[in-house]
Amino acid sequence: MYVLPSLPYSYGALEPFIEAQIMELHHAKHHQTYVDGLNAALQKHPLLYQKSLLELLSNLDALPEDIRTAVRNHGGGVENHTFFWHSMAAKAGGIPQGPLADSIKQRFGSFDAFKQQFETAARTRFGSGWAWLVVDQKGDLAITSTANQDTPHSVGCVPLLGLDVWEHAYYLQYFNRRQDYISAWWNVVNWNFTQEQFERL
Numbered sequence: 001m002y003v004l005p006s007l008p009y010s011y012g013a014l015e016p017f018i019e020a021q022i023m024e025l026h027h028a029k030h031h032q033t034y035v036d037g038l039n040a041a042l043q044k045h046p047l048l049y050q051k052s053l054l055e056l057l058s059n060l061d062a063l064p065e066d067i068r069t070a071v072r073n074h075g076g077g078v079e080n081h082t083f084f085w086h087s088m089a090a091k092a093g094g095i096p097q098g099p100l101a102d103s104i105k106q107r108f109g110s111f112d113a114f115k116q117q118f119e120t121a122a123r124t125r126f127g128s129g130w131a132w133l134v135v136d137q138k139g140d141l142a143i144t145s146t147a148n149q150d151t152p153h154s155v156g157c158v159p160l161l162g163l164d165v166w167e168h169a170y171y172l173q174y175f176n177r178r179q180d181y182i183s184a185w186w187n188v189v190n191w192n193f194t195q196e197q198f199e200r201l
């Protein structure tokens with residue numbers, strides 16, 4: 001059975017950039033709903049509990065048809081949110097260091113150019129979804145976005161950094177101003193986590 005993982009910090013830790021009330025609802029209600037939905041699906045095919053969530057999400061076509069959409073949505077929701085919580089920290093932000101910084105500069109020209117492209121992906125994702133920095137199938141850094149709870153793992157990419165742009169992630173604080181939420185979010189990006197994802201590839 002999947003269970004809701006604890007946040008690596010308190011609900012108020014990311015204030016003033018993300019308010020405690022948003023974090024609590026997002027984690028205790030939304031993330032919990034994805035956990036429950038994933039379990040409800042897998043209970044119909046319990047042998048699938050023997051596989052890791054990443055294995056399931058990386059091979060959606062191999063899943064029984066009656067639960068494929070539920071695993072895609074709820075399993076993706078579980079994976080994406082756990083990843084997202086670790087992508088953020090209190091007293092974080094700044095700029096990446098080391099090999100990741102070098103690769104960002106090489107691929108995008110500069111950190112600011114990367115940031116701009118990432119923001120565009122986040123701002124222009126229509127409806128609900130995510131913006132990502134990934135390592136793509138060719139091993140190159142790339143910026144992408146996905147709809148709903150689709151995860152880069154399902155198309156053979158490895159996420160390094162992800163931003164939730166569902167309204168539930170920001171509406172209580174930023175209302176319809178998605179760009180303001182995106183701009184504020186850079187202040188809580190945990191580059192140590194992103195660097196670790198990159199360096200272990």
Ligand code: MN3
Nearest residue numbers: 030164166169
């Ligand atoms: Mn969310």
